[in-house]
Amino acid sequence: MTWALSLLLNNRDALNKVKQELDIHVGKDRLLLTESDTKNLVYLQSVIKETLRIYPAAPLSVIHEAIEDCSVSGHHVSAGTWLLLNLQKIQRDPQIWEDPLEFRPERFMTTHKDIDVKGHDFELIPFSSGRRMCPGISFALKILELTLANVLHWFEIETLSGEAVDMREAPGLTSPKATPLEVKITPRLPAFVYQMAN
Numbered sequence: 001m002t003w004a005l006s007l008l009l010n011n012r013d014a015l016n017k018v019k020q021e022l023d024i025h026v027g028k029d030r031l032l033l034t035e036s037d038t039k040n041l042v043y044l045q046s047v048i049k050e051t052l053r054i055y056p057a058a059p060l061s062v063i064h065e066a067i068e069d070c071s072v073s074g075h076h077v078s079a080g081t082w083l084l085l086n087l088q089k090i091q092r093d094p095q096i097w098e099d100p101l102e103f104r105p106e107r108f109m110t111t112h113k114d115i116d117v118k119g120h121d122f123e124l125i126p127f128s129s130g131r132r133m134c135p136g137i138s139f140a141l142k143i144l145e146l147t148l149a150n151v152l153h154w155f156e157i158e159t160l161s162g163e164a165v166d167m168r169e170a171p172g173l174t175s176p177k178a179t180p181l182e183v184k185i186t187p188r189l190p191a192f193v194y195q196m197a198n
């Protein structure tokens with residue numbers, strides 16, 4: 001959530017496209033979005049994929065142990081070896097992704113429109129892949145979509161100083177930001193919509 005909001009604040013064109021999509025598919029006369037709304041928000045879904053590509057919540061997988069001798073890209077791996085996947089490195093690999101550090105949700109509507117995060121496309125595996133991949137994937141994606149969509153529907157969001165968000169990462173198991181994201185929020189919808197919800 002934090003990285004998605006930070007990326008959108010630093011990429012106002014993308015933020016405006018999300019808002020346009022919300023205006024078209026939800027409108028400004030209703031507050032709460034539900035799951036049936038989010039399926040129409042294809043640009044927002046691309047924003048989430050692109051965020052999980054550049055800033056996967058877990059940059060490294062959990063430790064896996066080879067149960068038998070095997071070979072990975074020509075490297076011999078003995079049974080019992082502990083293996084970690086560097087998911088972030090794969091997802092930022094310039095041999096696979098053009099301008100990998102650029103935030104371009106449009107990739108997932110054009111050149112990479114058939115790539116998803118469900119563990120089948122090995123260039124994008126923020127939830128890892130295979131039998132031990134993240135069991136929380138469906139829950140995480142739904143909650144991300146719903147929360148991000150609702151927050152961006154309800155509020156105009158700006159940085160406090162109007163300056164770009166500091167995108168430095170801190171070391172950690174879960175991709176923390178080096179500095180907290182601080183934003184100012186103001187209502188985006190007409191007052192009666194918030195009053196109806198009380």
Ligand code: HEM
Pocket residue numbers: 056057058060061062063087126127128129132133134135136137139140141
């Ligand atoms: C955007 C959100 C999330 C991301 C990107 C994510 C990513 C991951 C990754 C990469 C792994 C390691 C898998 C492997 O090494 O093969 C993992 C494991 C796991 N995740 Fe998630 N996760 C997320 C949210 C969640 C949620 C919401 C839950 C629970 C409700 C959850 C529960 C777990 C569990 C239990 C494991 C360990 C699975 C095992 O070792 O068998 N995750 N997750």
